[in-house]
Amino acid sequence: MRERLLAAERVTAIDWRKGTLRLLDQRRLPLEETWLSYDSAAEVADAIREMVVRGAPAIGISAAYGVVLGLRARLDIGGDWRAALEEDFRVLAESRPTAVNLFWALNRMRERLDRLKPTDDPLQVLEAEAIAIHESDREANLTMAQLGVELIRKQHSGPQKILTHCNTGALATGGFGTALGVIRAAHLEGLVERIYADETRPWLQGARLTAWELANEGVPVTLNADAAAAHLMKTESITWVIVGADRITANGDVANKIGTYQLAVNAMHHGVRFMVVAPSSTIDMSLESGDDIPIEERDGRELLEIGGKRVAAEVEAFNPVFDVTPADLIDAIVTERGVVERPDAARMAELMSRKRLH
C-alpha cells in the first residue's frame, strides 16, 4: 500500500529549498494558491500565529525550520550566537500554545544544538535535524495510514460513511495527513463510500482545506455545518468519526479542534466508532490529563466578523479553538508506534515504550 500512498501524494504546504522556507498561505485557500517566503524565526512565528501554516505537525516542522533561519541570522551577526538564538526559541514557542508538536520540535532542535561538537558546522547540523523532523513526519503518516485502514477493516469490509473534523491532511502535516491520511488510504482500498467534512467554524478548515484536498483526489466528500454532525450520525449510517489531535496526555485524553468533544459524545450515543490519528510527537506524557492542556483562545472577532465585516450583535465573544475529548470516549488512538484501543494511562505508557514502526 505504501507505494500507492506515495503515488497519491500531491499537495505540500511547507517547502524548504536552498535554505529558504516557503509556506503555502492556508488563509487564502482554496481560492488562491499563494506561497510566502520566510527569512527569520520571528517571521515564522508570525506565520504560525496568523495561521498561514496550521495543523499540529506542520506547526512543529515550520518551527524547526524557523530555528535554522534564526541560527543563520545569528551566525551572520557573530558574537554570542547561542545566547542570541534563545530569543528565537522563545518567540517561536510563544506562537501558539496547544499543539505540543511545536514544543517537541523546538526541544529536538535544542537537544541537537546541545550535542554539537567543536568541529561541527552548526548550520549544517541543525538544517539536517529540521529536514529529519520533516521526513520522519512524512514516514509516520504512511505508517498510520496503514494501521488506520487495518483498524477499519477489523470492523467493516465494504465502503463506509466517515465523518471528519478540521483539516488533518497534507496541509496540516509533512506528508499526506494523519486522520486524512487514513481516509485517503481507506479510499484507495475501497473502504470509503463518502466522507462528511465538518465545516469547522470559525476558520473553516473543513470547508476550505479538507473539502479541497479530498475533492482534488476524487474522494467523494460532502460538506456539512458542524451542528449537523449528530443529525448525520442518526440519519446517514456513519460508522466512523476519524480526527487528528493537537496534544494527547498520559491518560489518553485528546485535545483537538473545537467541536471534536461534542463529536465524541455524539458518536458514543449513536454507536459510531471514534478514531484519533496522531504521530507520537503529539503525545505529551508530561501531562497527566487533558485538564492540564493549555487551550488557545483566539480573538473574538473571528466569531463576531465574517471576512472582516461585523455580523454579530454588540456582545463579547468566547473563542476557545480547541477542546479536550476524554479518553473513555475514544475507541482507538493510531500512532506510528502502533494502535491503542480504549486508551488509558497504562496502555499509553506501553505504547510510548514501543519503537516507531518505520
Ligand SMILES: CSC[C@@H](O)[C@@H](O)C(=O)COP(=O)(O)O
Ligand atoms: C494533523 S493536524 C491535527 C490537528 O492539528 C488538527 O485537527 C487541528 O485541530 C488543527 O487546528 P488549527 O487551528 O487549524 O491549527
